[in-house]
Every structure is written in C-alpha cells, then in structure tokens.
Amino acid sequence: MAILEVKNISKRFGATVVLRDISFSMEQGQSMAIIGSSGSGKTTLLRCLNFLERPEKGKIIVGGQLLLDAEDPATQKESEIRRKRLHFGLVFQAFHLFPQYTALQNVALAMELLDREQPNYRKNAKEIDAHTREKALALLEQMGLSDKTGLYPHELSGGQQQRVAIARALALRPDVLCFDEPTSALDPELTGEVLKVIRNLAQQRTTMVIVTHEMAFARDVADRVIFMDEGVIVEEGPAHEVIDNPRQERTRQFLSRYSG
Amino acid sequence: MPKTLDAVTLALLGAFRLNGYIFVGTLVIAIPLGLAISFGSMSRFGPLRWFTKTFVWAIRGTPLMLQIMIAFFAPPLLFGIVLPRTETAIIAFGINYAAYFSEIYRGGIESIPRGQLEAGQVLGMTRSQIFRKIVLMQVIKRITPPMGNEIITLIKDTCLARVIAIMEINMKAQQFASKGLIWPLFYSGVFFLVFVGVLTVLFNYFERKLNYFR
Numbered sequence: 001m002a003i004l005e006v007k008n009i010s011k012r013f014g015a016t017v018v019l020r021d022i023s024f025s026m027e028q029g030q031s032m033a034i035i036g037s038s039g040s041g042k043t044t045l046l047r048c049l050n051f052l053e054r055p056e057k058g059k060i061i062v063g064g065q066l067l068l069d070a071e072d073p074a075t076q077k078e079s080e081i082r083r084k085r086l087h088f089g090l091v092f093q094a095f096h097l098f099p100q101y102t103a104l105q106n107v108a109l110a111m112e113l114l115d116r117e118q119p120n121y122r123k124n125a126k127e128i129d130a131h132t133r134e135k136a137l138a139l140l141e142q143m144g145l146s147d148k149t150g151l152y153p154h155e156l157s158g159g160q161q162q163r164v165a166i167a168r169a170l171a172l173r174p175d176v177l178c179f180d181e182p183t184s185a186l187d188p189e190l191t192g193e194v195l196k197v198i199r200n201l202a203q204q205r206t207t208m209v210i211v212t213h214e215m216a217f218a219r220d221v222a223d224r225v226i227f228m229d230e231g232v233i234v235e236e237g238p239a240h241e242v243i244d245n246p247r248q249e250r251t252r253q254f255l256s257r258y259s260g
Numbered sequence: 261m262p263k264t265l266d267a268v269t270l271a272l273l274g275a276f277r278l279n280g281y282i283f284v285g286t287l288v289i290a291i292p293l294g295l296a297i298s299f300g301s302m303s304r305f306g307p308l309r310w311f312t313k314t315f316v317w318a319i320r321g322t323p324l325m326l327q328i329m330i331a332f333f334a335p336p337l338l339f340g341i342v343l344p345r346t347e348t349a350i351i352a353f354g355i356n357y358a359a360y361f362s363e364i365y366r367g368g369i370e371s372i373p374r375g376q377l378e379a380g381q382v383l384g385m386t387r388s389q390i391f392r393k394i395v396l397m398q399v400i401k402r403i404t405p406p407m408g409n410e411i412i413t414l415i416k417d418t419c420l421a422r423v424i425a426i427m428e429i430n431m432k433a434q435q436f437a438s439k440g441l442i443w444p445l446f447y448s449g450v451f452f453l454v455f456v457g458v459l460t461v462l463f464n465y466f467e468r469k470l471n472y473f474r
C-alpha cells in the first residue's frame with residue numbers, strides 16, 4: 001500500500017495558478033526527487049504537504065488515512081492539523097534552526113513538548129527526559145555531529161546547521177520527510193556532507209521527498225524522479241530513466257542546462 | 261527650612277522615594293499590560309485591532325501631563341470617586357508606558373522571521389508553544405535595548421507627578437530654590453544620574469547575558 005498519495009492538488013496565489021492537478025504516490029521506504037526550474041511550484045507543493053499552505057483542491061492521504069480533502073472543511077480543523085503535520089517532516093533551504101537553543105536542544109525540543117502532553121509524564125519525568133535526550137544524541141551522532149551537540153547555531157557551519165535541522169526533522173519520526181533544496185544555501189564545499197547524510201537515510205529506507213537541483217544526486221539516491229514545470233508534473237518515472245533518458249521535450253531542455 | 265547638606269539630602273531622598281515608587285508601580289502595570297495591548301494590535305480580529313490602535317494613538321498622541329491630570333480630576337468630577345494621589349499617578353503612567361511598550365513588543369514580535377514560526381509549526385507545536393518556546397526569547401533579546409531607553413526615560417518622567425501636587429523630588433528641590441537656595445536643584449539631578457547609572461549597568465549586563473545566541 002502507498003504510504004503517501006497526493007491526489008489532484010491545485011493551488012493558486014491570487015490570480016497565479018502555482019499547482020495544477022498534481023497527483024503522485026509513493027511506497028514506504030522510497031525516496032522521490034522533485035526537479036524543475038525556478039517558480040515551477042516545488043516549494044509550494046512541499047508546503048502543501050506540511051499544511052503550511054492550503055490547496056484549493058485535492059487530497060493528501062498518508063498510510064490510507066485521509067489527512068486533507070481541500071473540499072471538505074471537516075478535514076481542516078485547526079486543532080487536528082497540528083497532529084496531522086506530524087506525519088510529515090520538513091527540512092528548509094535556510095535551516096531555520098532556533099538560535100537560542102543548542103544543537104541538542106533544537107533536536108529535543110519538539111519531542112519534549114510532546115512528552116509533556118503525555119498523561120503519565122509527571123510520574124516518570126526523569127526517565128522520559130533522559131530517554132528523549134538519548135534519542136536526540138543518537139540522531140546527532142547519526143548526522144556526524146557528536147562533538148557539536150552543545151554548540152549554538154551561530155557557532156556551526158552551514159553544513160552542520162543543516163545536519164542539525166535534519167536531525168530535528170527526524171526526531172518525531174515522520175512518515176514522510178521532505179527536503180526543500182537542502183544544499184542550495186550552502187557553499188559548494190559544504191554540500192557534500194549534507195548530501196552524504198541524505199544518502200545514508202535513503203539507504204536506511206527513510207521515505208523522503210527531496211526537492212533538489214543536484215541532478216547527479218537525484219539520479220543516484222532517489223528511486224523515482226518527478227519533473228515539474230509551471231505547476232504540472234511533466235514527467236515521472238524511475239530516477240535513471242527520467243534523468244538519463246527523458247521522454248518529454250521539456251524535461252530534455254531542462255536537463256540540458258544541468259549537463260556538462 | 262533646614263539648609264545643611266544632611267538635611268537637604270534627607271529631604272530629597274524622602275521625596276525621591278516617591279519617584280522610585282511610581283517608577284516600580286508603572287513597570288509592574290506597563291510590562292504585562294503592554295503585552296496585552298501588543299496582542300490586541302496584532303489581532304486577526306479587525307475591530308479589536310482597530311480599537312487597540314486607536315487607543316495607542318490617543319495615548320501616544322497626547323501629553324503625559326494631560327493624562328495625569330485627567331486621571332486625577334475625572335474620577336471625582338465625573339463619578340464622585342476619590343482615589344489616592346500617588347496610585348492615581350501610577351495608573352496614568354502605567355497606561356501611558358504600556359502604550360509605548362506595546363509598540364516595542366509588536367516591533368520585536370513582527371521582526372521574528374516567518375521561518376522560525378514555520379519550523380515550529382512543522383514540528384507540531386501549538387501557537388502558544390511557538391510563542392513561549394521559540395519567539396519569546398528572541399523577542400526579549402531584540403527589545404532589550406529599546407526597553408532600556410524607555411525605562412531610563414521613565415524615571416525622569418516621574419517628575420511629572422508634581423502636576424497633581426505629589427511632593428516628588430523635583431517639587432521638593434524647587435521649594436528650596438524658591439527659598440533662595442539654588443544648589444539643591446543641581447543636587448536633585450545627582451539622584452537621577454546615580455539611578456540611571458545603575459539602570460545602565462543592569463541593562464548592559466542583561467544584554468551581555470543574552471549574547472550567547474544571535
């Protein structure tokens with residue numbers, strides 16, 4: 001069964017139609033790269049998945065559960081949206097770490113807040129806190145940041161900050177982890193360390209949607225690739241096929257700008 | 261009237277206690293009330309936003325001295341209620357400073373990048389968790405310098421309480437001057453210099469404490 005089904009999503013800002021009838025689905029453990037030129041609607045699509053934008057039309061279904069039907073207000077209650085967001089994680093292009101917290105605190109914060117909402121939290125507070133801390137430390141270790149856990153974001157390089165942001169997004173174990181051009185804000189020599197971490201996640205079969213301009217990375221790491229242009233999915237298929245042998249003329253034109 | 265340094269010091273110090281009392285009372289009212297007003301002025305509910313903004317405009321657009329007089333004369337003349345004098349001044353000061361603080365808070369809150377809120381949202385935080393756990397500390401850091409300025413202005417503004425015959429330090433010093441003794445006027449300034457000096461040190465310390473993040 002598909003872990004994620006996106007059905008006929010349409011989104012406009014005023015008179016500009018940004019997404020037109022976007023549909024795709026993903027299996028558990030798959031990673032999907034989304035490529036496309038600037039303004040084609042990639043960020044907007046990820047923001048719709050994370051309930052940061054509300055589409056006018058379409059459905060989002062995770063693990064068979066209907067999370068959003070844009071035409072059914074009953075699926076859009078503010079109180080439930082918050083919980084629904086937990087099915088998704090989002091890694092931003094510009095990291096957006098919380099500056100007043102250390103790397104460890106950034107990763108642990110959301111877990112701690114959810115812990116405290118548990119009815120039995122008060123009884124076992126110490127144990128639960130220690131357990132959460134362990135989980136956060138393990139995530140940072142997985143990101144290769146064991147020696148940076150006590151540093152504040154401004155004390156970290158861009159690549160390190162983005163890896164903290166990835167650990168933070170993984171902390172709540174989302175069903176689908178989304179990346180919005182995770183390396184675009186980085187100096188070229190720092191992109192490698194972030195891509196490596198994402199590659200490892202793909203090997204561990206983390207379900208991911210990755211918006212990226214790194215074509216070689218998309219081909220090697222993603223199982224499938226979607227090429228978007230002007231708010232529509234022009235081409236979709238196995239990563240190697242779409243990137244090495246695109247069928248559509250528009251995909252070819254787009255990719256020719258990246259080859260060489 | 262006694263004219264020795266000791267006697268003048270004692271008299272001015274006694275009067276300055278009133279300035280200090282008004283100062284503290286004003287902050288106790290204005291710091292939380294300003295936050296409530298800033299929420300009102302950022303509300304998504306149009307009428308509340310409009311009402312709050314008009315209120316802030318009226319308070320910031322008229323002299324504090326006038327507001328103190330209104331607070332003093334309006335309750336007895338309109339409703340036959342007589343309130344204690346110093347507390348009346350504190351209420352007027354508190355409302356006035358709350359209006360200024362609310363604008364500082366609003367500027368601070370609105371200066372937090374959207375990405376911070378969105379990062380909290382995608383982690384499943386509630387609006388209140390985002391405010392308390394993410395926004396608040398960053399706002400405190402940003403508003404510390406302008407709040408320091410306002411609070412330094414406040415201790416000097418407390419002299420305005422004399423318009424309703426509160427015997428604060430400025431009025432006291434003037435009494436000496438009108439009896440032909442000029443130096444207590446200069447001397448009364450020293451009280452402010454010392455007070456403001458202490459505040460400046462405190463605020464610098466606080467700002468440095470908040471330098472652990474950017």
Ligand SMILES: Nc1ncnc2c1ncn2[C@@H]1O[C@H](COP(=O)(O)OP(=O)(O)OP(=O)(O)O)[C@@H](O)[C@H]1O
Nearest residue numbers: 013014016018036037038039040041042043044045
């Ligand atoms: N909040 C908004 N209000 C109005 N228009 C918007 C808004 N957000 C995005 N758009 C418009 O929607 C279109 C798609 O934007 P989007 O950010 O999704 O593109 P993108 O594919 O992520 O581009 P890039 O590769 O540059 O990041 C653009 O034309 C953009 O100007």
Ligand SMILES: [Mg+2]
Nearest residue numbers: 042043044180
């Ligand atoms: Mg984008």
